[in-house]
Structure formats: C-alpha cells, structure tokens
Amino acid sequence: GAVVSQHPSRVICKSGTSVKIECRSLDFQATTMFWYRQFPKQSLMLMATSNEGSKATYEQGVEKDKFLINHASLTLSTLTVTSAHPEDSSFYICSARGRDPYEQYFGPGTRLTVT
Amino acid sequence: GNSVTQMEGPVTLSEEAFLTINCTYTATGYPSLFWYVQYPGEGLQLLLKATKADDKGSNKGFEATYRKETTSFHLEKGSVQVSDSAVYFCALSGTTGGKLIFGQGTTLQVKP
Numbered sequence: 001g002a003v004v005s006q007h008p009s010r011v012i013c014k015s016g017t018s019v020k021i022e023c024r025s026l027d028f029q030a031t032t033m034f035w036y037r038q039f040p041k042q043s044l045m046l047m048a049t050s051n052e053g054s055k056a057t058y059e060q061g062v063e064k065d066k067f068l069i070n071h072a073s074l075t076l077s078t079l080t081v082t083s084a085h086p087e088d089s090s091f092y093i094c095s096a097r098g099r100d101p102y103e104q105y106f107g108p109g110t111r112l113t114v115t
Numbered sequence: 116g117n118s119v120t121q122m123e124g125p126v127t128l129s130e131e132a133f134l135t136i137n138c139t140y141t142a143t144g145y146p147s148l149f150w151y152v153q154y155p156g157e158g159l160q161l162l163l164k165a166t167k168a169d170d171k172g173s174n175k176g177f178e179a180t181y182r183k184e185t186t187s188f189h190l191e192k193g194s195v196q197v198s199d200s201a202v203y204f205c206a207l208s209g210t211t212g213g214k215l216i217f218g219q220g221t222t223l224q225v226k227p
Contacts, residue, residue, distance in 0.1 A: 004158065041220075042220075043220055044159075044217045045217075046215070093158070102147060104215065107158050108157055109158065
C-alpha cells in the first residue's frame with residue numbers, strides 16, 4: 001500500500017527557534033498534500049493544502065508566515081514552524097493524496113514540544 | 116459550515132461483543148463519508164468510505180451505511196477483537212478529493 005513518512009517523529013526546540021518537518025510519499029507521487037494539527041484528545045484540524053509547484057492554501061485562522069509550507073516535488077512537502085512558541089506545541093500530521101481522489105494516506109505524525 | 120460529531124469515548128468492550136460508534140454530520144450538498152482508524156503509534160488509515168446516499172462501506176468486518184435522511188454514518192462490527200483496539204475517526208469531504216473534516220475520534224478498547 002501507499003506509505004507516507006514523516007521526519008522527525010519527535011522534536012523538542014526552544015522558544016524562538018524554527019523547526020522543519022518533512023513529509024514524504026515513499027512509493028507514489030502526490031500532487032496534493034495536507035497538513036493537520038491535532039491537540040490532545042481532540043480531532044485533526046486542517047491547517048493547509050499543499051499542491052506541488054504552487055503556493056499552499058491555508059485554512060482560516062492559520063498564520064501562513066508562521067507555518068511555512070513548501071511542496072517542491074511530487075514526493076516531498078515540508079512544514080516549517082517559524083519562531084516557535086510553547087503554544088505551537090502539538091502533534092502535526094501530514095497526508096498525501098494519490099490517484100484515487102477519495103483516499104488520503106497519512107503519515108505517523110510529528111510531536112513538537114516547544115520549551 | 117460542514118461538521119462531524121462522534122460519540123464520545125472511550126468505548127470498552129469484551130472480545131466478540133457488538134460494536135456501534137455513532138457519527139452524524141452537517142453538510143451542504145452531497146458529501147462523501149469516511150471512517151479512519153489509528154492504531155497505536157501509527158498513522159491514520161482509511162477503513163471504509165461511502166460516496167453517495169444509501170451506499171454501504173465495508174472492510175475487515177466493519178460496516179457503515181450513508182443515511183442521508185438521518186445525516187448519519189454509524190460504524191458497526193458484529194464481533195470485535197482485541198486487535199481492533201484503536202482510535203476511530205469519522206470524516207467527511209464536501210467535494211471529491213477535497214479537504215477532510217474530522218470528528219473528534221472515539222477510542223475503542225477491547226478486552227480479552
């Protein structure tokens with residue numbers, strides 16, 4: 001089946017620094033990738049939709065200058081949390097859409113802790 | 116706007132018990148409906164889907180029927196196993212290939 005990886009799985013950073021999270025589709029090409037955020041015991045909230053070669057589309061309330069998304073190839077999208085603060089601590093999950101428009105393949109997530 | 120509401124968990128069952136996890140939705144038009152499952156330490160996986168009213172999605176013994184009249188998509192399984200212990204998410208997409216809107220997730224614990 002289609003596999004999506006994320007790296008790193010866990011990261012701890014200091015307040016004010018930037019952190020980059022990678023999302024890769026390992027065995028298929030993904031023209032569209034999605035970035036979600038999940039708070040403890042809560043649902044996944046879509047942050048942005050990333051299309052290869054174009055600017056990401058951000059959901060209302062998501063700061064695009066704080067959460068930089070780059071989708072430079074058909075197998076890689078990155079999320080950079082800039083000037084991170086403790087309130088950015090969360091579980092970030094990416095997904096990638098393959099040929100079937102109904103199916104998204106999810107990565108295992110990245111736990112970000114900002115101290 | 117579109118939204119999904121799931122029954123709160125955790126749901127604790129004994130092995131071979133019958134499972135129902137309720138899911139209702141609010142949406143304009145004719146959304147597609149999904150159930151995703153997240154096993155411990157893994158990413159979400161699509162369990163089943165239904166793309167139009169009265170469709171029944173099924174996989175691994177799980178079933179859910181798209182009921183437009185009651186705006187529901189309840190997940191059922193006749194006999195759960197310990198290996199079914201996971202978090203289950205109901206979701207909808209308002210357009211084909213569009214973004215997913217998730218319910219809050221329901222944790223299922225199955226005891227031997």
